[in-house]
Amino acid sequence: MTQQMDRPKHIGARIQRFEDTRLLAGTARYIDDIRLPNMLHLRFVRAQMAHAKVLEIDTEALEDIGFPTQVFTGADIGDLSIKAHQDYPEMQYSEQPLLARERVRFVGEAVAAVLADDAYQAEDAAEMVFVDYEPLQVVTTMDQARDPEVPGLFDGWRTNIFVERQMKGGDIAQAKAEAAHVIKRTYTTQRQAGVPMEGRGVAAEYDPASRMLTVWSSTQIPHLVRTYIAEELGLPESRLRVVAPDVGGGFGVKGQVFPEEVLVPWLAMKTGRPVKWVEDRREHLTSSIHARDHSHTLEAYVSEDGRLLGLKADISVDVGAYSTFPFTAAGDPGMAAKVMPGPYDFQHYEATFRALATNKCPIGTYRGVGRPSAVFAQERLMDDIANELGLDPIEFRLKNVVRDFPYTNALGFTYDPGSYAETLEKMRDLLAEDRAAAEASSNDPDKRIGVGLACFVEQTAHGTPDFTRRRVPIETGYIAARVEMTPDGQALVDIGLQNHGQGHETVMAQVAADALGIDPKDVHVRHGDTLTTPYSVGTWGSRGGALGGGAVHVAAGRIADKLKAIAGHLLQSDPQKIVLQNGIAHPEGQPDRHVAVAKLARTALRNVDQLPAGMEPGLEAQYSLDGPNDGTYSNAVHAAVVEIDTKTGKMQLKRFVVVEDCGTILNPLIVDGQVRGGVVQGIGSAMLEHFIYDEDGQPLTVTFADYLMPLATEIPEIELHHIETPTPLTPLGAKGLGEGGAIGPAAAIANAVADALGIEVTKTPLNANALWHLARQAEKNRAE
Amino acid sequence: MRPSEFEYHKADSLEQALALLQEFGDEGRPIAGGQSLVPMMNLRLARPAHLVDINGLGLDTIEKKDGVIRIGALVRHERYLAEPLIIDNFPAFIDGVRAIGHPTIRRNGTIGGSLAHADPTAELPLLCMLHDGEIIAASAGGERRLPATRFFEGAYMTVLEAGEMIVAVELPVPPASSSGAFVEMAERRGDFAIAACGVTLEHARGRVTRAAVACSGAGQTAMRAPQLEEALEGLELAHPDAAAAIAAFTETLNPPDDHSASADYRRALVGQLTEQALATACSRAMEAS
Amino acid sequence: MIEITLEVNGETRRLSVESRRLLADVLRQEFNLSGVHIGCAHGACGCCTVHLDGKPRLSCLTFAAQCDGKSVRTVESVGGVGADHPLQKAFRSEHGLQCGYCTPGFIMTLIPFVEEMTAERRMPDEEEIREAMSGNICRCTGYQGIVEAVRKVIGENLEEGAQA
Missing domain, CATH: 3.30.390.50 (CO dehydrogenase flavoprotein, C-terminal domain)
Structure with a gap:
């Protein structure tokens, strides 16, 4: 697989991003900037009850409203829905109708679609639609969902469990029998929301003349949206175009196909007018997707000398009311079960995982998907074991981390080379002073310092077999790139990723430029439009750099081979010895004997009479790169130093340090930005962000006054250190890195709190209220 | 999340503002900085039929007279931080103002707006109570002086009546020591x-x-x-x-x-x-x- | 409907607006200034920050009707289509943006802060810089690149002033 690059010049360079200019100038085009003549604005009437029968939808008041409106309800849309099934026999079948039919299952579910000529008027009109409900028994807790006496959320359901399955490897009974210590704990991570600063939005226009349906959506996965719409609406996919314009953040939230993305085009076709829906912030918080909400009970089997022998896990996730497409209700619990063995060397593992249905917003993918919760549990457990055995937490980890690669874990997943021990050792050095300060503060009644770390691996850029095993509708994970050279010697890269902050327009240009010997600024990268880009799964699962970059490298390499053949012909030299760099082609060691790349391009595309005999005109290549079977494993250690005021519960994050390894670094500016951004989201998970429902299923955190995300004032400088262990599994040696930053902070911060207060921490968020209660408990424990 | 319909009225004088507020009664609300009211309107939790814009009325002075410091209802929060009358007399007030929101909110929000909004843990209501403040509310019928300690009736509830608006707050000047x-x-x-x-x-x-x-x-x-x-x-x-x-x-x-x-x-x-x-x-x- | 006169980025126009139209919407729709982004519409994220008579203001908490006779500046006026303002350049070099949605709000919030520090001829400490942007939420960058961009541009301004 590995193709070594000649002389990388731009790859690895700290190049400023090309996309920044339009984003800074205010000339970028986001979904709400799509304006079409004669466009209708859509506003939803959304469920105000968590679980109820819809008795009547009364639209009579709209007759006197004074402006034209149209209303559509579940009765109008037939059985159109989001179907997201895992092909497992025990999976219970559910569908999310585009508009509720007969029954609503969470507050915020769309009940009716109201169209008007103006967005303000659409909102006025939606308020005038009266929905009569008959309340049904509400399911809001995991215990209720597991109670066989509680009626199912869907007709014909036996229990409110979407799916419960097992994963295992080795012999867990043997590990238990051999163990000198058995340590069992339960850890929970709260429900959250991903909250990109731009919410969702969809616009659609149908042109009857060309029978072409164009859909604009603020999505990370335009091709998957296209396929879903085509299949659900029975349209030819060749006449369907999905455009993701500039997208104001995604973080996985925009990596699902949503009911609105199918409904808006349906409405455009039905009404014969363009339709646009732009989500408001309250809708985003209640009705897009949520994340996390895990409870893990772990039982570790440890030898006398502190070696992990085996691990048993019981994983429940409250996934809300519906299964989401394409990763399904089992996505989060399955991911947690799969990654729980982490960076540690043990061969006996057994996990039971289940997805529980409740009357809440569905859970979908959010940066890390299952891993932040799994790492929280795993790394809290490592500290709790170390504490129980009287071992130093870093030395205990060093004793147990995988050191010989490739390594096949208990579940049969093979880890490519990483730097697990090295990152830990580096972190040990970096933390020495803080650990001493923490030790010194342990008897201070008011101010306690604590140091905690999280060590983890992240399976990234996984290939098709991983999805086949999971039998999820995503089905595959490849990224395609098409590279074309224009007669002026510049290049066009059309890539199946969608860039919503990751810097693809720059990184892909760096990769293509190195292959073609031209300047990155002469590479135009296009993405996010199914009309111009080759079919791909889009941007998610930390695959942009590793797979997208790899695909560009291979495709551009094929064009480079052709340029070299032409240059060899023109220069009367061996094409194998031609070097492409700085915009010229020359025989190795003879830069004076050169021909411009632009001249070669013009020859291939225009002056084709000068091509070598029999050579096909043109300069275009496409390559689809699937991920490695088991993915490529990035690894990192995160550490937090906290100071807690035990009297007020105020916690100050004094230091946050990351030592990470994502293989080859393609652009350090962007890598650092991705890691830091992820870390700050992880800090939000650890300390602030909590989406709360009351016992009736009413959401309590529906504005930014209640759903609290990190502000600049809460965040210290995030200190980064890199170790580069290139993977042999991707063309450039790059591993995925987009999600890793968000995976470690909850565990690292919780471990720091545990260290500071001398108490076991079992759940997040660690907000002021939680910390004060922990400090009281610790005080009580000490007194006893 | 856009407001429901209302009529906008720009008041040129206090008399005009009070006459308009009297005319509209429960349907009318004064608007100053808008930092509390407009979020409520965008969420459609507040839906006044008439907004009387009082930004043009002055009411933005801080003066010392007869042993009290009078703060006009339209004084923006950031003003205190550079105002010797406040800095010299009310250190607790300055501490509190620093904790209000963010720079843009402090630049635009007004004391009258904050008191009328009556968030249970907002800083200015507490500070006015602490400093024995009196809130001066005016209506077409005249002025009322309301001790801050008796002004707030509950979360987001005050004793202000329809047609009434805050015009100033008076804080007695504390002794030198x-x-x-x-x-x-x-x-x-x-x-x-x-x-x-x-x-x-x-x-x-x-x-x-x-x-x-x-x-x-x-x-x-x-x-x-x-x-x-x-x-x-x-x-x-x-x-x-x-x-x-x-x-x-x-x-x-x-x-x-x-x-x-x-x-x-x-x-x-x-x-x-x-x-x-x-x-x-x-x-x-x-x-x- | 209310007749108002707005001076926006140097262009003065008389227009008729409904009382309830937010300044943000009027700038976006009537003036085609799509750099004004609405992130929350309840004054909690700073995305929609513009300058009203020279000072930062949340355009989602402002009715256009209130702005009669006033002057508005949006991000489009700051450094042109090339985004050439020194603060914009520093955002680029320090990676102070990723998805770009919150970026115009940060730029409009921070330009007066940078000018104020430059006028006072002092480099603010980290806490002050973070406080200056505490009304703006960025979900992508973790803020560090933005802090560094502010520090860089103030540093450049102070150096320039020192040479002059």
């Missing part, structure tokens, strides 16, 4: 507080002669702590240990218990913040004398 401090605990800097406490002291010969304590987070409005204030009289500035008195005060509290904070946490926090504010006020008093 006085001090104060304000401390709050919020989840993030700039958020409405979980709890807050302000303390002012008058002192002589190293002892407290009169104290005022106001706190929020313990109920639906900020409140004064008269028994505690009395107990603090005679406290030595150099040894501001009032733990017992503060504990006696917090035991009487019955704070809300909800998803963001438990009642016992709030109670303990009020006590802790009171201790901190008191300690700071005492040490400031020592520094000054």
Whole structure:
């Protein structure tokens, strides 16, 4: 697989991003900037009850409203829905109708679609639609969902469990029998929301003349949206175009196909007018997707000398009311079960995982998907074991981390080379002073310092077999790139990723430029439009750099081979010895004997009479790169130093340090930005962000006054250190890195709190209220 | 999230504003900075049929007269931080203003707006109570002077009547030998507080002669702590240990218990913040004398 | 409907607006200034920050009707289509943006802060810089690149001033 690059010049360079200019100038085009003549604005009437029968939808008041409106309800849309099934026999079948039919299952579910000529008027009109409900028994807790006496959320359901399955490897009974210590704990991570600063939005226009349906959506996965719409609406996919314009953040939230993305085009076709829906912030918080909400009970089997022998896990996730497409209700619990063995060397593992249905917003993918919760549990457990055995937490980890690669874990997943021990050792050095300060503060009644770390691996850029095993509708994970050279010697890269902050327009240009010997600024990268880009799964699962970059490298390499053949012909030299760099082609060691790349391009595309005999005109290549079977494993250690005021519960994050390894670094500016951004989201998970429902299923955190995300004032400088262990599994040696930053902070911060207060921490968020209660408990424990 | 329909009226004079507010009654609301009202309107939690824009009325002076400092209803929060009359007389007030929101909010929000909005843990309601402030409300029928301690009826509820608007707040100038401090605990800097406490002291010969304590987070409005204030009289500035008195005060509290904070946490926090504010006020008093 | 006169980025126009139209919407729709982004519409994220008579203001908490006779500046006026303002350049070099949605709000919030520090001839400390942007939420960058951009541009301004 590995193709070594000649002389990388731009790859690895700290190049400023090309996309920044339009984003800074205010000339970028986001979904709400799509304006079409004669466009209708859509506003939803959304469920105000968590679980109820819809008795009547009364639209009579709209007759006197004074402006034209149209209303559509579940009765109008037939059985159109989001179907997201895992092909497992025990999976219970559910569908999310585009508009509720007969029954609503969470507050915020769309009940009716109201169209008007103006967005303000659409909102006025939606308020005038009266929905009569008959309340049904509400399911809001995991215990209720597991109670066989509680009626199912869907007709014909036996229990409110979407799916419960097992994963295992080795012999867990043997590990238990051999163990000198058995340590069992339960850890929970709260429900959250991903909250990109731009919410969702969809616009659609149908042109009857060309029978072409164009859909604009603020999505990370335009091709998957296209396929879903085509299949659900029975349209030819060749006449369907999905455009993701500039997208104001995604973080996985925009990596699902949503009911609105199918409904808006349906409405455009039905009404014969363009339709646009732009989500408001309250809708985003209640009705897009949520994340996390895990409870893990772990039982570790440890030898006398502190070696992990085996691990048993019981994983429940409250996934809300519906299964989401394409990763399904089992996505989060399955991911947690799969990654729980982490960076540690043990061969006996057994996990039971289940997805529980409740009357809440569905859970979908959010940066890390299952891993932040799994790492929280795993790394809290490592500290709790170390504490129980009287071992130093870093030395205990060093004793147990995988050191010989490739390594096949208990579940049969093979880890490519990483730097697990090295990152830990580096972190040990970096933390020495803080650990001493923490030790010194342990008897201070008011101010306690604590140091905690999280060590983890992240399976990234996984290939098709991983999805086949999971039998999820995503089905595959490849990224395609098409590279074309224009007669002026510049290049066009059309890539199946969608860039919503990751810097693809720059990184892909760096990769293509190195292959073609031209300047990155002469590479135009296009993405996010199914009309111009080759079919791909889009941007998610930390695959942009590793797979997208790899695909560009291979495709551009094929064009480079052709340029070299032409240059060899023109220069009367061996094409194998031609070097492409700085915009010229020359025989190795003879830069004076050169021909411009632009001249070669013009020859291939225009002056084709000068091509070598029999050579096909043109300069275009496409390559689809699937991920490695088991993915490529990035690894990192995160550490937090906290100071807690035990009297007020105020916690100050004094230091946050990351030592990470994502293989080859393609652009350090962007890598650092991705890691830091992820870390700050992880800090939000650890300390602030909590989406709360009351016992009736009413959401309590529906504005930014209640759903609290990190502000600049809460965040210290995030200190980064890199170790580069290139993977042999991707063309450039790059591993995925987009999600890793968000995976470690909850565990690292919780471990720091545990260290500071001398108490076991079992759940997040660690907000002021939680910390004060922990400090009281610790005080009580000490007194006893 | 856009407001429902209303009619906009720009008032050119106070008389005109009050006449319009009288005309519209319950259907009318004055708008100044809009930092509290407009979010409520965008969420359609407030839907006045008429908005009377009072930004053009002046009402934005801070003046000292007859032993009181009069703050116009349209004074924006950031003004205090550069205003000697406030800086010199009300250290607790300055502490509190620094904790309000963020720069853009402090630049645009007004004292009248904050008091009328009556968020239970907003800083300015607490500070006005602490400093024995009087709120001057005007209507077409005349003016009412309302002690801040009797102005707030509950969360987002005040004694203001339809047709009435705040025109000024008056704070009595404290004697020269006085001090104060304000401390709050919020989840993030700039958020409405979980709890807050302000303390002012008058002192002589190293002892407290009169104290005022106001706190929020313990109920639906900020409140004064008269028994505690009395107990603090005679406290030595150099040894501001009032733990017992503060504990006696917090035991009487019955704070809300909800998803963001438990009642016992709030109670303990009020006590802790009171201790901190008191300690700071005492040490400031020592520094000054 | 209300007749108002707005001076926006140097262009003065008289227009008729409904009382309830937010300044943000009027700038976006009537003036085609799509750099004004609405992130929350309840004054809690700073995305929609513009300058009203020279000072930062949340355009989602402002009715266009209130702005009669006033002057508005949006991000489009700051450094042109090339985004050439020194603060914009520093955002680029320090990676102070990723998805770009919150970026115009940060730029409009921070330009007066940078000018104020430059006028006072002092480099603010980290806490002050973070406080200056505490009304703006960025979900992508973790803020560090933005802090560094502010520090860089103030540093450049102070150096320039020192040479002059």
